[in-house]
Amino acid sequence: MSQGNTIGRVAQFTARKLKQLKSQAGESAFRSTLAHLRRGVGYVPGEIPQLWGFFLDGMPEGWMGDRKPSRAEWAVYTALTLFALHQQGQDPEKEWMSQSGATLGKSAARLIGSEEDEGRISRRFYALATAASMEELSHHMRGMVQLLRSKGIPLDYPALAEDLFWYQQPNFQAQVRLRWGQDFYRRTLTEQIAGTKEDGVHE
Numbered sequence: 001m002s003q004g005n006t007i008g009r010v011a012q013f014t015a016r017k018l019k020q021l022k023s024q025a026g027e028s029a030f031r032s033t034l035a036h037l038r039r040g041v042g043y044v045p046g047e048i049p050q051l052w053g054f055f056l057d058g059m060p061e062g063w064m065g066d067r068k069p070s071r072a073e074w075a076v077y078t079a080l081t082l083f084a085l086h087q088q089g090q091d092p093e094k095e096w097m098s099q100s101g102a103t104l105g106k107s108a109a110r111l112i113g114s115e116e117d118e119g120r121i122s123r124r125f126y127a128l129a130t131a132a133s134m135e136e137l138s139h140h141m142r143g144m145v146q147l148l149r150s151k152g153i154p155l156d157y158p159a160l161a162e163d164l165f166w167y168q169q170p171n172f173q174a175q176v177r178l179r180w181g182q183d184f185y186r187r188t189l190t191e192q193i194a195g196t197k198e199d200g201v202h203e
Contacts, residue, residue: 037084079161105183
């Protein structure tokens with residue numbers, strides 16, 4: 001798959017899948033699809049036949065792997081199954097857990113409400129960002145998504161899929177990690193400055 005022809009397309013494909021899913025909100029098909037997708041969390045793409053139709057339908061042939069899942073398949077599959085976990089128990093008409101601009105770093109930073117939280121969330125975020133494989137990354141992402149769901153904090157799943165695609169490419173992995181870190185610390189720094197101003201402390 002040509003990198004030059006792929007920039008942004010994984011996000012666009014994932015967004016179309018989520019739009020398709022959202023159009024079924026309120027119907028039994030919506031709940032059924034989410035349930036199937038949730039069962040796929042943590043598995044390798046292709047291991048659960050019930051999911052083939054949803055995440056592979058319409059996928060460009062050039063994106064599909066041969067003997068093992070391609071980078072695009074891993075990225076789209078992981079994002080969609082994690083979204084299903086995130087959306088569980090939420091009203092899709094009022095609380096759609098995929099929100100544009102809610103990048104991984106920004107959303108993770110929103111989990112921090114105290115100094116104790118900062119240490120705990122930072123450790124989880126570091127473990128996620130330094131994962132050596134998609135299996136390991138999926139494991140850490142699952143825990144992060146469960147925390148986000150508990151706080152009602154959304155995540156930009158098309159952007160996540162795009163990040164996961166490039167994360168799997170050694171020449172781009174550092175760039176993805178850096179962007180995650182920038183978003184994470186930019187958010188926490190902004191909140192620290194706001195807190196200082198509220199306390200009336202000035203330099």
